[in-house]
Amino acid sequence: MNRREFLKTTTATALGAAAGVAAPAFINKAQAQSRAETLLIVSESGPNNIDIHGVGTNVPGYEVSWNTNARLLSHGMKTDETGKQLYDRDAIIPELAEDMTVGDMSATFKLRKDATFHDGTPVTARDVKWSLDRAVSVGGFPTFQMKAGSLEKPEQFVVLDDHTVRVDFLRKDRLTIPDLAVIVPCVINSELVKSKATAEDPWGLDYTKVNGAGAGAYKVVKWTAGTEVVYERNEDWKLGPMPKVKRIVWRMVPSAGNRRALLERGDADISYDLPNKDFVELKDAGKLNIVSTPYSNGVQYLGMNVTKPPFDNPLVRQAVACAVPYQKIMDAVLFGLAKPMFGAAPGTPTEAKWPQATTFSTDLEKAKALLTEAGYPDGFETTLSFDLGFAGVNEPLCVLVQESLAKVGIRTTINKIPGANWRTELNKKELPLYTNVFSGWLDYPEYFFFWCYHGNNSVFNTMSYQSPTMDGFIDGARAAAAAGDTAAYEADCKGFVDLAFKDVPRIPLYQPYVNVAMQKNVSGYQYWFHRRLDYRALVKEA
């Protein structure tokens, strides 16, 4: 190319580009047809691994695992007073199993004979054993979750014949059976995955990271990390009613404003992570169906490190609990989309359930009096930390708390911690004052308290709270639940709730909502303990 030609081409390109005018998107009839059979979901982020047993699989990955795999057991549905479908904690129904016999120290499952994996291989008892062995052996989150139901060793899973599996109990635990119905104990095509396993990777995690090997109602046909996941219905699905939607496209749209625009323009069918403000406005506009459900067994709280002054003094903690601007947080941060966990009338009887509201409400006079009594008449200085990964809620919340605490003399500096760093900082258990959320898949009060308040100091006991009385109540409730002693169980539950509200190592603020917005022609949304979408029941009308 010589310089004359170069100049000519540059000018020509520039002119060409100037003349180019965009044509609006064009949709022909065939496309419209296919759109009617496709459900478009938009959300902020997507999976990093489609196998929940993988190293560091993120929460969107759980959704893929849930919908593409089958488990021995599942849950039935119940309908609440507003007509909303919720999973029923107490209705455990068979999925891959057709029959379950629970004995004293074991449970025996008879498998369905017609169930097949996506590649057509029949599901056998060996696949079940291999998959459960894998869940308790790979380490990390899956193994931890299995342990929560006292499922710890491969020896617990015994193959009796091709279609019968026995699960032996290590100890009596009421959570063992529910724990077999969560996302983790999914049944994987063992022959297929074993053929891809290597010496360094005996469980074939590298293969299942990007390849489905399940027997679920949907299969992943395309996955572009960070962009989209495309599913197609498993036409051989026999473990429940045939799902209505043939094809599901899940696109990642990082900008919340655009997700809302997509919904309002009718281009996207479902979105479930929009800011609360958008949900409230969409609800008021009435063009979309908005479903809000409280997180089961989940609470946003203000935690305090009880090992160090000033928060080692229960009076100081109570003072903080009286100085939190609860209602302002509900109105200005959450726009009412949360269930208050404060302000119960004094004298309200404690119930054997969780979460439940405390009797605290904003009372600055009382807070000052408590601080004076504790020996801090002029207050003190401290830092208030939060996770920037959830800044949309955490930041305004902390600003309101800071402002209110200043009125009683507690001067706080806000410490914003990036998402990548949050768990490291939290696990050090050195943050004096912070806000965080805990929620458990298994919806039992003693489960929540065991992780968050027990003296064995799990990672969720972020306050380092230690109390032999508390441990006594929690252990008592677990034992009573396993033995089926309702009276003792309720007494222990009330005991630990009362003590948690008296000692207040953490101040419950509210129960967050899962908000899902969908088009009017989309129905069948079900709330599940994992709070992700179950595609099987969704219906899209033309």
Next chain:
Amino acid sequence: MLGKILKRLGTVVPSLIGVVIVTFLLTRVMPGDPAAYFAGPAATPEAIEEIRRSLGLDRPLLEQFLAYVVDLAQGDLGTSLTTGLPVMHEITTRLPASAELTLLGLIVSMAIALPLGVLAAVRQGSWIDHLSRVIATAGVSLPVFFTGLLLVYVFYFILGWAPAPMGRLDFFFSDPERVTGFFLIDSLLMGDLELFRAAFSQIWLPALTLGIFSLAPITRMTRASMLAVLASDFVRTARANGLPPGKVVITYAFRNALLPIITTLGMVFSFLLGANVLVEKVFAWPGIGSYAVEALIASDFAPVQGFVLAMAILYVLLNLLIDILYGVIDPRVRIEA
């Protein structure tokens, strides 16, 4: 020419080695613990240690570095933990997406900025000079995500002229067969005009956003450079000899003004390629900028290292290209070299 290129490439090696070392060290001193992040919310300290071990993060820094360099020499950039895929694969699919968008944005920008700059210089002090000043100031002072959201609001939400801002293609279409990785080119190579139209309808709005953002430097540089050339002796001579004004301005003045403009274009291009992360976020564009930022947030070392390295190589190639273009445009550069 070839010898010159090879010589230039030779000088690049030390800077690339520097980039490799610096990015490696920088990613290790970043706050945040990838093991804790990827162990999940329910991780026990033992689980975190287990993950640390499986990621090789418990080994001494020097050992980690050597392992990294050995992998790098084999073309292996490691695996991203956030997306779960090899970094090499991600970069080769995402870089074309960003490059296509950036190039189109640059073309849009040039189509407006070059004539505007030339006219502003020729009619210095006139209304068109003021217009160019206003446009350039507005372009650079509006944050790019704001322009993007505004354009989405107007052209998608209100008018409906643009399709949903959901990446490179509507979900109904599947990607064209990969030749260049540029959807506009690949769809034409396949002869699929409908696909081309679909890809174009997705790209024009983000390209316009980027174009508006990069108007300022190109307009100002064109204007300044043209002013200097127009004041020079040879232009005066050309005018005195009675050459038509169009010929004086385009053939003589503009060509001589091109050198600094090309330099600016190169800088703007490489700057845009890395900095269009906000546009990528607004338009859900699967580009390299948003990939790197997400990795950074998650303390995901491999993609960050891969991204910086890819950018460094790209920068080097771009500078080389510009140097070659200098020679094509201005023979004096060749002779002096």
